[in-house]
Amino acid sequence: MSAGTPRSLASSGQKSIQDICHPLSAEESALSRSPDVLNPSGAGEKDLSLPNGTPVDTSSPASSSSLLNRLQLDDDLDGETRDLFVTVDDPKKHVSTMETYITYRVCTKTTRTEFDLPEYSVRRRYQDFDWLRNKLEESQPTHLIPPLPEKFVMKGVVDRFSEEFVETRRKALDKFLKRVADHPVLSFNEHFNAFLSAKDLNKRQGLALLTKMGESVKYVTGGYKLRGRPIEFAAMGDYLDVFTQKLGTIDRIAQRIIKEQSEFLMELREYGPVYSSWSSFEEELHDPLEGVAGCVSNCSSALDELTEDMSEDFLPVLREYVLYIESMKNVLKKRDQVQAEYETKLEAVVFREDKKTPVPTDVEKCQDRVECFNADLKADWDRWQNNKRQDFRQLLTGMADKNIQYYEKCLAAWESLIPLLQDKQEARGETN
Amino acid sequence: MADSGSEDIAVIGNTDLTPSESENNLKNTMVEKGTSLLKRMEISVAEAEKRTGKNAVNMQETYTVYLIETRPVDAASEGTNPVPDSLWRRYSEFELLRNYLLVTYPFVVVPPLPEKRAEFVWHKLSADNMDPDFVERRRVGLENFLLRVASHPVLSSDKIFYSFLTEENGWKETVFETGFQAKADSRLKALNATFRVKNPDKRFAEMKHYGDELQSVISQLLRVRARAADRLYGVYKVHGNYGRVFSEWSAIEKEMGDGLQSAGHHMDAYAASVDDILEEEEHYADQLKEYLFYADALRAVCRKHELTQYELEMAAQDLTSKKQQREELATGTVRTFSLKGMTSKLFGQETPEQREAKLKMLETQIEEGEELVKERNEECDEFVKSAWVDIERFKEQKDHDLREALISYAIMQISMCKKGIQVWNNAKECFSKM
Numbered sequence: 001m002s003a004g005t006p007r008s009l010a011s012s013g014q015k016s017i018q019d020i021c022h023p024l025s026a027e028e029s030a031l032s033r034s035p036d037v038l039n040p041s042g043a044g045e046k047d048l049s050l051p052n053g054t055p056v057d058t059s060s061p062a063s064s065s066s067l068l069n070r071l072q073l074d075d076d077l078d079g080e081t082r083d084l085f086v087t088v089d090d091p092k093k094h095v096s097t098m099e100t101y102i103t104y105r106v107c108t109k110t111t112r113t114e115f116d117l118p119e120y121s122v123r124r125r126y127q128d129f130d131w132l133r134n135k136l137e138e139s140q141p142t143h144l145i146p147p148l149p150e151k152f153v154m155k156g157v158v159d160r161f162s163e164e165f166v167e168t169r170r171k172a173l174d175k176f177l178k179r180v181a182d183h184p185v186l187s188f189n190e191h192f193n194a195f196l197s198a199k200d201l202n203k204r205q206g207l208a209l210l211t212k213m214g215e216s217v218k219y220v221t222g223g224y225k226l227r228g229r230p231i232e233f234a235a236m237g238d239y240l241d242v243f244t245q246k247l248g249t250i251d252r253i254a255q256r257i258i259k260e261q262s263e264f265l266m267e268l269r270e271y272g273p274v275y276s277s278w279s280s281f282e283e284e285l286h287d288p289l290e291g292v293a294g295c296v297s298n299c300s301s302a303l304d305e306l307t308e309d310m311s312e313d314f315l316p317v318l319r320e321y322v323l324y325i326e327s328m329k330n331v332l333k334k335r336d337q338v339q340a341e342y343e344t345k346l347e348a349v350v351f352r353e354d355k356k357t358p359v360p361t362d363v364e365k366c367q368d369r370v371e372c373f374n375a376d377l378k379a380d381w382d383r384w385q386n387n388k389r390q391d392f393r394q395l396l397t398g399m400a401d402k403n404i405q406y407y408e409k410c411l412a413a414w415e416s417l418i419p420l421l422q423d424k425q426e427a428r429g430e431t432n
Numbered sequence: 433m434a435d436s437g438s439e440d441i442a443v444i445g446n447t448d449l450t451p452s453e454s455e456n457n458l459k460n461t462m463v464e465k466g467t468s469l470l471k472r473m474e475i476s477v478a479e480a481e482k483r484t485g486k487n488a489v490n491m492q493e494t495y496t497v498y499l500i501e502t503r504p505v506d507a508a509s510e511g512t513n514p515v516p517d518s519l520w521r522r523y524s525e526f527e528l529l530r531n532y533l534l535v536t537y538p539f540v541v542v543p544p545l546p547e548k549r550a551e552f553v554w555h556k557l558s559a560d561n562m563d564p565d566f567v568e569r570r571r572v573g574l575e576n577f578l579l580r581v582a583s584h585p586v587l588s589s590d591k592i593f594y595s596f597l598t599e600e601n602g603w604k605e606t607v608f609e610t611g612f613q614a615k616a617d618s619r620l621k622a623l624n625a626t627f628r629v630k631n632p633d634k635r636f637a638e639m640k641h642y643g644d645e646l647q648s649v650i651s652q653l654l655r656v657r658a659r660a661a662d663r664l665y666g667v668y669k670v671h672g673n674y675g676r677v678f679s680e681w682s683a684i685e686k687e688m689g690d691g692l693q694s695a696g697h698h699m700d701a702y703a704a705s706v707d708d709i710l711e712e713e714e715h716y717a718d719q720l721k722e723y724l725f726y727a728d729a730l731r732a733v734c735r736k737h738e739l740t741q742y743e744l745e746m747a748a749q750d751l752t753s754k755k756q757q758r759e760e761l762a763t764g765t766v767r768t769f770s771l772k773g774m775t776s777k778l779f780g781q782e783t784p785e786q787r788e789a790k791l792k793m794l795e796t797q798i799e800e801g802e803e804l805v806k807e808r809n810e811e812c813d814e815f816v817k818s819a820w821v822d823i824e825r826f827k828e829q830k831d832h833d834l835r836e837a838l839i840s841y842a843i844m845q846i847s848m849c850k851k852g853i854q855v856w857n858n859a860k861e862c863f864s865k866m
Contacts, residue, residue, distance in 0.1 A: 239684055242681075242684050243681075243684065246677055246680060246681040246684075249673075249677045250674070250677055250681075253670060253671075253673045253674055253677065256670050256673075257667060257670045257671065260663060260666040260667045260670055261667055263663045263666070264660060264663035264664055264666070264667055267656060267659045267660035267663050268660060270656050271653075271656045271657060271660050274649060274652050274653045274656055275653070277649060278646075278649045278650075278653070281642065281645050281646075281649075282831075284831040284835075285831055285834055285835065288834075288835055288838050289838070292838055292841070292842070295842070295845075389687060389688055389866060392688065392866065393688075393691075393863060393864065393866045396695070396859075396863040396866070397860050397863040397864050399863075400856045400857070400859045400860035400863055401860065403852065403856040404852075404853055404856045404857060404860065406852075407849045407850075407852035407853045407856065408849070408853060410845065410849045411846060411849035411850065411853065414842045414845040414846045414849065415846060417842050418839065418842055418843070418846075421835060421838055421839045421842060422839065
């Protein structure tokens with residue numbers, strides 16, 4: 001972890017309640033201002049220019065560049081045209097007498113007719129994301145729902161309002177919404193639509209679905225063993241087990257490296273000043289020693305940055321994938337349940353009817369459900385595999401880049417020291 | 433990478449440090465050229481060998497001997513290239529030589545020997561005296577010591593030193609014949625006794641203070657460096673674990689498999705590269721260590737100066753008191769309370785003859801004392817003169833050597849960074865193919 005103390009977020013602190021917009025009031029909704037927009041350059045983006053021809057606002061380069069990043073990845077998405085763009089940014093801290101919490105701005109641009117407007121901007125807090133994910137899970141039981149960042153943080157250990165924590169969470173929430181938005185089925189979910197566009201989320205509706213899911217759970221908990229789990233799903237399970245294990249190892253290695261680096265950093269921070277104190281009582285060697293001290297200090301800062309980058313960019317992605325795998329395992333489990341339900345029913349029918357009467361529609365429906373599930377799952381699996389490949393390519397090249405940058409900074413520092421060490425010497429040689 | 437850095441290093445000239453060249457570098461940079469013995473003779477410690485034998489108390493012991501090779505420079509330049517004269521010496525014989533030099537040339541900042549036992553080592557480095565790496569580093573250090581002595585304006589012409597290099601047998605006896613041991617013992621006692629100089633020479637006091645500071649800062653530096661080396665080792669080696677896990681992970685992947693697997697190899701290479709890095713850094717630590725011990729030698733000279741000064745002051749004090757006694761005897765007055773005054777009061781006045789005899793004795797003692805003070809004064813002046821010359825020489829050598837050491841340290845860091853960039857670039861290429 002970085003050595004610096006977490007800077008606290010710009011807070012709305014002492015302002016009166018009226019000054020603080022309600023997080024769900026969607027005050028900043030569409031067209032109230034022109035949000036940062038990417039320069040139309042990719043396929044299907046012509047429609048994204050604002051309807052009233054307002055010039056594109058480029059005041060927020062960070063988010064527009066992240067949008068651009070996403071566009072570059074389009075090539076990898078097997079020709080699917082993207083028509084829904086979502087970003088999460090601008091976290092704000094809200095302080096009221098009741099509670100303190102963070103809201104994030106959720107910006108949407110779309111050409112889809114399901115949306116009334118081409119652009120939305122709403123503010124949501126973690127709870128709302130959590131609501132959305134539950135809704136998706138209820139209404140799309142056969143699909144893989146991307147994970148949310150973990151809700152619970154140990155109090156006292158992590159400062160929920162530190163800039164680092166909020167930024168890490170923002171990235172994870174952004175990733176979550178993008179994954180949903182890119183999904184051919186999930187992105188058309190009505191709750192998702194409401195989440196992106198509604199001024200006020202009505203979170204009370206539809207608790208019934210939960211009980212419906214509970215129904216099939218019993219087929220598995222009853223100790224039923226699947227007869228014919230298709231081999232591909234068994235392979236998926238095995239794959240996920242091994243992958244989880246490897247990710248766990250990578251996570252441990254990364255943490256260990258960060259620990260070693262921080263300790264190395266502590267030594268370096270002691271090492272440099274020794275050269276300084278040495279230089280204080282040398283004449284001829286004063287400048288060279290002072291130079292080395294400066295160099296060591298530059299390398300320390302570069303190392304500090306590297307360590308910080310690794311703990312803020314690398315570890316969270318790994319952890320998100322562990323959660324992603326969990327979601328995937330859940331879907332696999334649900335599929336097994338559905339199949340178990342079908343097999344049990346079929347067995348009962350076969351046993352009772354002695355194969356004389358046709359299979360009742362109830363059982364046939366079950367069979368359909370299994371097949372639907374299988375098809376959805378296979379599609380989601382392929383999609384997930386593809387995402388995973390991209391994400392890890394990006395993550396690992398990023399790690400390599402960070403290390404290269406670190407070494408380049410150190411290299412520059414030491415190379416610039418050489419002339420300082422030498423010049424004096426040559427000058428002295430001439431005067432002698 | 434030595435190759436990739438060649439352009440940069442070319443500018444820097446002979447400071448280019450690769451492990452194989454470090455030895456030559458020592459010759460070039462650490463020893464001033466153009467001094468007497470080295471002009472006539474090439475000196476090297478060519479190799480080290482482990483031996484087992486009986487020691488003084490007939491106990492079996494294992495020790496290391498070092499092969500000293502010498503060759504007249506003329507012969508080499510004439511192209512005849514004769515087989516060098518060679519002889520074996522133990523570390524203890526080097527110690528004996530240095531002790532002899534210390535006693536015989538008290539005004540010289542005598543070059544230090546490499547450490548007897550490995551100090552300030554990071555944990556992966558063996559502290560065992562028989563460890564091949566340690567023996568090798570000591571071999572380099574002993575050679576450096578010989579070259580330093582051989583290039584020293586005063587020490588290089590010492591006969592005992594010459595016979596150390598050239599006479600295999602009987603050298604020890606020759607050293608002991610010089611009687612330096614007895615001198616050493618009495619000196620040692622005097623040096624250990626606490627004494628306070630009345631009028632310390634400001635220059636020497638400052639130099640002593642400098643020696644103290646240098647010693648403390650270098651030992652602090654070495655301590656922190658050893659700890660940092662430990663950590664650096666950890667950082668690199670833990671990356672090696674990526675090598676294993678990437679390779680295992682690649683087994684369950686299709687498209688990503690190859691990229692992961694080869695990236696894993698690069699991580700292995702990265703982890704392995706730290707061994708060379710730290711080995712090179714050990715050379716830098718040795719250079720610093722030499723000056724850590726040099727600081728001690730510098731302080732020893734200052735201390736010996738104090739002793740000389742103290743002896744002068746004692747002689748002068750003695751003379752003054754004798755003169756005072758004479759005056760008292762002559763005038764019959766007792767200025768201060770003394771035992772003599774007491775006895776004369778108790779036992780009555782001495783006879784004039786006795787007084788006369790005493791006065792005479794005092795006269796001769798004063799004469800001797802004046803002679804002694806004069807001698808001590810000259811001795812002290814001489815010491816100050818020659819010691820200061822050597823200290824000035826030492827300062828210049830130190831500034832030069834340490835600057836060179838810092839340059840080679842910087843070059844080492846540069847090469848480490850380049851290696852790091854290369855490995856990570858390789859790994860990046862593999863990752864981006866996934």
